[in-house]
Amino acid sequence: MRKLVYYAAVSLDGFIAAPDGAADFFPVNLDLMAAMNERHPETVPTAYREAAGLQDAPNKRFDTVLMGRATYEMGLNSGTDSPWSHLRQFVVSTTLAAAGPGVELSDHALPLVRRLKAQDGGDIWISGGGVLAASLLPEIDELILKRYPVVTGAGIPLFNGGFNPHTFDRVTVGHFGAGTTVTTYTQG
Numbered sequence: 001m002r003k004l005v006y007y008a009a010v011s012l013d014g015f016i017a018a019p020d021g022a023a024d025f026f027p028v029n030l031d032l033m034a035a036m037n038e039r040h041p042e043t044v045p046t047a048y049r050e051a052a053g054l055q056d057a058p059n060k061r062f063d064t065v066l067m068g069r070a071t072y073e074m075g076l077n078s079g080t081d082s083p084w085s086h087l088r089q090f091v092v093s094t095t096l097a098a099a100g101p102g103v104e105l106s107d108h109a110l111p112l113v114r115r116l117k118a119q120d121g122g123d124i125w126i127s128g129g130g131v132l133a134a135s136l137l138p139e140i141d142e143l144i145l146k147r148y149p150v151v152t153g154a155g156i157p158l159f160n161g162g163f164n165p166h167t168f169d170r171v172t173v174g175h176f177g178a179g180t181t182v183t184t185y186t187q188g
């Protein structure tokens, strides 16, 4: 069955973005970027694929991406209404009236994911953010966390919902420059 995977960059204290949504405080780490572009080329936004030499790269693991409305709007604010046009794209929202070309709109994340998991296809990537991830926590099969050695003290949490403990088992950990790690967990 297709897996639901939350793959995100996170600070040491569990934040995926600054309070205003910016993510430019994560230190640039070229060896990490090269390794992750090789492993998951389909997660590089369409607009950056050519610059990364990935314009002809086939999707390796994921064929579908899910975005919360706030995550999608970060792209809209930078002029992109179809950020991963090489994937099947969904934005989840109860308030958005319409989405960009090729972006499907859903107002119920859990039934959407259960429907997608019952279909054939590649794995499903949750791009973010924390509100969407928290609402999908029971269905998340795997976490891939790029953890940067930075403490922000505040920001947008990796998961932002009610208290709802779920245990995960660590599967792999990779070490990159300047203390950055990529850890993979599966839900126990």
Ligand SMILES: NC(=O)c1ccc[n+]([C@@H]2O[C@H](COP(=O)([O-])OP(=O)(O)OC[C@H]3O[C@@H](n4cnc5c(N)ncnc54)[C@H](OP(=O)(O)O)[C@@H]3O)[C@@H](O)[C@H]2O)c1
Pocket: 007, 008, 009, 010, 015, 016, 017, 020, 021, 022, 023, 067, 068, 069, 070, 071, 072, 074, 092, 093, 094, 095, 096, 106, 107, 108, 109, 110, 127, 128, 129, 130, 131, 132, 133, 135, 136, 156, 160
């Ligand atoms: N570091 C990283 O790797 C990374 C990756 C992606 C995003 N981000 C950052 O994450 C931030 C956004 O995260 P966020 O937690 O604030 O918001 P978010 O999860 O992106 O979006 C929240 C909104 O999505 C909709 N939504 C979420 N779950 C839903 C559900 N189950 N059913 C229906 N609608 C649902 C709701 O929209 P409505 O209010 O319209 O109903 C909700 O207000 C951005 O700043 C972005 O830059 C970071």
